[in-house]
Amino acid sequence: MNPPLPKVEAPRINEALDLGLLTESDAQNLNGLFRHEITANTIRSYRSQWRNFVTWAATRGTPALAAEPEHVAAYLAERFEQLGHKPATLRVAAAAIAYVHNNCGFENPCSHPDVKRTLRGATRAAGKAQKQAKGLTAEALDAIAATACQPRLGKNGRRESAQAAARRGSVDIALVRLMRDAMLRVSECAALTWSDIETVPDGSGRLLIRRSKTDPDGEGAVVFVSAPTMEALASIRDGAPAGLRVFELSPNQISLRIKKAALAAGLGDGFSGHSPRVGMAQDLARIGVELPSLMTAGRWRSPTMPAHYTRNETADRGAVAQFYSYPRDPCQRHQTT
Incomplete structure (x- = not known):
């Protein structure tokens, strides 16, 4: 049987x-x-x-x-x-x-x-410390934005035309920017349609994530999108109807594009479709965003993963770091109280 x-x-x-x-x-x-x-x-x-x-x-x-x-x-x-x-x-x-x-x-x-x-x-x-995707931080985004539109060699060994490279690079930049701003998982990004994106008067945007790994019932979440990202999205829309998917890519294709963009930018290996989400979490932790707010931004239900991604960025706020930053001179301590 x-x-x-x-x-x-x-x-x-x-x-x-x-x-x-x-x-x-x-x-x-x-x-x-x-x-x-x-x-x-x-x-x-x-x-x-x-x-x-x-x-x-x-x-x-x-x-x-x-x-x-x-x-x-x-x-x-x-x-x-x-x-x-x-x-x-x-x-x-x-x-x-x-x-x-x-x-x-x-x-x-x-x-x-x-x-x-x-x-x-x-x-x-x-072991629980399994290999983690490299974080695509703001610095990595700048490197990708600076190189994404440069012609690359294709599978056939031929170099892209300038026009083809510009179109592909513009999509890569919009993809990485949006995934960072909204801290998107690849499945969430693949499912987005143009109807999910709304522009507000100050030039920024609001993105509706209809369903996600931590929202199987489809309650939805609305997240902020920066004005530069909205401009990058506008540059690739080319009159696409509201019901069309934004990137028309599968989750695997999204991961591969990010990996190739990172390699072309000289960032090395280890980047994947999870890298923009990890990188934004690290950037937020670096500027002092606390774990509860970070969990809300990334739509995490448990603190385990965001704490894991940002452990290097938050180490200087730990108990021992606080000890060494505390004034040891009694006069200095008096001045700070």
């Missing part, structure tokens, strides 16, 4: 329909809502992860559905030890396996202690 890819409809609802316990209208209403349970991006990720597990199970001659907990644990351990996959990737794989089992009416093998121990062990073995 070839195990199915993740289903949206709940099998128990369909069984109830077959038994006459629910009407066709009941089933349509319920299954219609179930389709909005998780995002389309998550479904795509789950499909990919599930295919990988099905392939692995087939080579072992073990069933993928319903899977035994020890087989899932062995699969995750192999991906970590032999393929070098990160703990975060393993957690997505486990979530995909759990999703398929739950939605097909089988017991979830990922709730077994052995699978949980495997994931915890991988996290500890890898």
Whole structure:
């Protein structure tokens, strides 16, 4: 039997329909809502992860559905030890396996202690200080803005024309500026349409982020966009209708463009689609913005990640730094009180 890819409809609802316990209208209403349970991006990720597990199970001659907990644990351990996959990737794989089992009416093998121990062990073995994207700070933005419109060599070995380089560079500059100002995740940036951007009288803008990783219910957030960024966006719009996506790029394409722009600017490797968000967080911390305000700006629910990104910038405000900046001469202390 070839195990199915993740289903949206709940099998128990369909069984109830077959038994006459629910009407066709009941089933349509319920299954219609179930389709909005998780995002389309998550479904795509789950499909990919599930295919990988099905392939692995087939080579072992073990069933993928319903899977035994020890087989899932062995699969995750192999991906970590032999393929070098990160703990975060393993957690997505486990979530995909759990999703398929739950939605097909089988017991979830990922709730077994052995699978949980495997994931915890991988996290500890890898260490929590995983590689972080380099922050695309204001200085890095200036370097990209100064070089983005210079012609580059393409995949075919030919150099861009001046006109093509200017068009591409203008998009790169607008992309990086907007992602920094709004502290956008790549998925948020990819989903933006021109109707989400509004200009206000002082030349700045307001950006509506309709849905995000930390806002799956789509309550939305409105964020500030600087006047220079609004000018950069206006330069690339070229009469695009309100319903068109701003950059017409996928999340992977956005990350690749930022990486290439950073390399062309001489900033080195290590930049990604997360870099503008990290860099703005570092810039804000550097000027004294406190963690609660930083969390609001970046739409973080937990202080863990913004504190991690800005640990170098906030070190000089720690307890020991305060000790060394405190006047040791009693006369000086009296003057400061």
